[in-house]
Amino acid sequence: MKPISWCSAVIKVERRAHAVHTLRFPAHLPTSSESRLPSVTSDNEIVQNIIAQAFSAIINLKHLFLLGQNSQPASIKLSTLASCTFSLCSFAGQVSGDLGIQEQLDFLLKHPTIEYWVPTEPFLRSVNSFPTNILPNLRQTVLVRPSLMKALGGRPIESLMILFIDITHSRAVEYTHGSLGPDWSTIDIISNLSRAAPNLKILTLGSLIKDDSVITAENQQSLVDAVARFCHLKILVLNTYMCALQKHTDEDPDPENPLEHSVAWEGRSPAQARQVATQFMTACPSLRRLSFPDTGPSPTNSLTYILSGTKAKLDGFYIIDNSGWWLR
Structure with a gap:
């Protein structure tokens, strides 16, 4: 299942969202030239909004791995996950390279249960x-x-x-x-x-x-x-x-x-x-x-x-x- 389709499914079905404990999610998402969305601006806004809603729904998530090829820019921002209430035990992978150090430290501060x-x-x-x-x-x-x-x-x-x-x-x-x-x-x-x-x-x-x-x-x-x-x-x-x-x-x-x-x-x-x-x-x-x-x-x-x-x-x-x- 494609990541955006998966996000949409999770948003619609609460039972499915609550069953997610481990997630391997692509850190690189298609730009407008790679998708059917009309423009880069709408691409970013729509995709980040869908991801934010999905991640807010998976309240029992414990292990998050952001997967991505190094030749492709990471496009998931930690700010997209700001409203999430899950508490991670494992966190690894690529995040957007334009994030400041303090923003990343603030994210880690919200998850004192991280062991990996x-x-x-x-x-x-x-x-x-x-x-x-x-x-x-x-x-x-x-x-x-x-x-x-x-x-x-x-x-x-x-x-x-x-x-x-x-x-x-x-x-x-x-x-x-x-x-x-x-x-x-x-x-x-x-x-x-x-x-x-x-x-x-x-x-x-x-x-x-x-x-x-x-x-x-x-x-x-x-x-x-x-x-x-x-x-x-x-x-x-x-x-x-x-x-x-x-x-x-x-x-x-x-x-x-x-x-x-x-x-x-x-x-x-x-x-x-x-x-x-x-x-x-x-x-x-x-x-x-x-x-x-x-x-x-x-x-x-x-x-x-x-x-x-x-x-x-x-x-x-x-x-x-x-x-x-x-x-x-």
Whole structure:
């Protein structure tokens, strides 16, 4: 069903409106050149009015995801939702780029129950701090600015994903702004996160897209020590390549794990990778699942390990796909 048709149906049938708890709604709507409406002005007025009525009707909405292609301008304005009475637990996606920071903060202030929040990159580029009464119950978030974690300190954040990408242009970019500048390494970021969000249970850290973003044999122990500072971390996903994986060891593959005998290893040592994973899990006793790239600085696969007894056990080869990173 097309979004405007859906809005009209919701407006007309109260029972249908009250049954909506989760909504994935397009952030980009047709302009007059793409629709049958007579002009851009009437297009905007009619569409925004219909959306406002529909969103006012869905009083039980808890999870809102605004979907949109980055090549298209976001056209839903938060002011359109100003009269809504629902209380969100999850909010993610694209909103109109002409919104002021204060307008967006005011919207978040109206929803203190939000636990899952994925802001867009233009917003993150503009904001440097958050009042303590905004997002007080935040538990899960996805950021492209690790420095923002300092501003979010004090929230009960348990799950964090940091991806160094430009959402607007859908391409990888090097992180170059904020207090964590281009000279900060993966180790620096994890060390800072252990202080800003000590209660993290799930952490996904994207690649810095830099020549020096790999973890060398010389600084691997520093990374292990940084991870060890987390007391509650259960899942860690690192998209940063570790040079130690290229080392060879005389230890044989695990005879009880067929994954270590896979042709995917291509001459590399599964025992060495297992030793690296075990090193992390031993240093951070709470860690139960660990993923890291298996080949080169720009990998397409990751090795995923689980804790088995006192050692790491290879659980599978998973393709790293961040194309839908912000949509749960």
